[in-house]
Amino acid sequence: MNIKSEKGMTLVELLAVVSLSMIVMVAAYHAFYFVTGAVETSSxxxxxxxxxxxxxxxxEENLINVDSVKVQNADTTIFQTFTATAARLNGMGEDSTFTYxxxxxxxxxQNGHLLIDDIQQNADDMDLSNTTFELNGDKLTVHLEIFKENTDDTYSLVKIFRLGTE
Structure with a gap:
C-alpha cells in the first residue's frame, strides 16, 4: 500500500510566506518610525x-502702560536687562487733583531664563539666551527666541510695546 499525503506545505512555499511576512513587517516598522518622528517634531x-x-x-501683563525704560548698560540698541517704569493712578488728593x-x-x-522682578517666567527646559530687547524712541521691541533643550528646534517671535502716557 502506497500512502502519500499532499496536504502539507513545501519548503519553497514556507520560504515565500516568511519572506513576504518580513517585507510587510519592515514596511510597517518604517511607517511607524516615520509617524512617530513626525508626531514628536510637531509636538x-x-x-x-x-x-x-x-x-x-x-x-504684556507686566509692561502694560509702561511710560519709560531704563537700560542697565550704555547700549540701548540691543540689551537683555532693563527696568520699566509706569505711573499708576493712586487716587485723588484733598485738592481734587489726581496723585500718581x-x-x-x-x-x-539671565542664564537662559526670562526673569520679571526676579521670578522665572519660562519652563526649565526652554532656553532664551538669544532673546534681546531693543529701544527705538517710544518703542520697546522684544526679539523672543526660544530653544528647547535636547532638540534642535527653535521658535522666534517679535513683539513691539509702545511706551508713553497716551
Missing part, C-alpha cells in the same frame, strides 16, 4: 509656540 513645535505665547502674555505713584518692573534674560 515640540507646538510646545515652543505655546511657551512663546505664555511669555508674551506675561510680558511710580511702579517699576525689572526684566532680564
Amino acid at each position: 515640540t513645535k507646538t510646545e515652543l509656540r505655546k511657551e512663546a505665547n505664555i511669555l508674551i502674555l506675561s510680558l 505713584i511710580e511702579e517699576t518692573t525689572d526684566v532680564s534674560i
Whole structure:
C-alpha cells in the first residue's frame, strides 16, 4: 500500500510566506518610525509656540502702560536687562487733583531664563539666551527666541510695546 499525503506545505512555499511576512513587517516598522518622528517634531513645535505665547502674555501683563525704560548698560540698541517704569493712578488728593505713584518692573534674560522682578517666567527646559530687547524712541521691541533643550528646534517671535502716557 502506497500512502502519500499532499496536504502539507513545501519548503519553497514556507520560504515565500516568511519572506513576504518580513517585507510587510519592515514596511510597517518604517511607517511607524516615520509617524512617530513626525508626531514628536510637531509636538515640540507646538510646545515652543505655546511657551512663546505664555511669555508674551506675561510680558504684556507686566509692561502694560509702561511710560519709560531704563537700560542697565550704555547700549540701548540691543540689551537683555532693563527696568520699566509706569505711573499708576493712586487716587485723588484733598485738592481734587489726581496723585500718581511710580511702579517699576525689572526684566532680564539671565542664564537662559526670562526673569520679571526676579521670578522665572519660562519652563526649565526652554532656553532664551538669544532673546534681546531693543529701544527705538517710544518703542520697546522684544526679539523672543526660544530653544528647547535636547532638540534642535527653535521658535522666534517679535513683539513691539509702545511706551508713553497716551
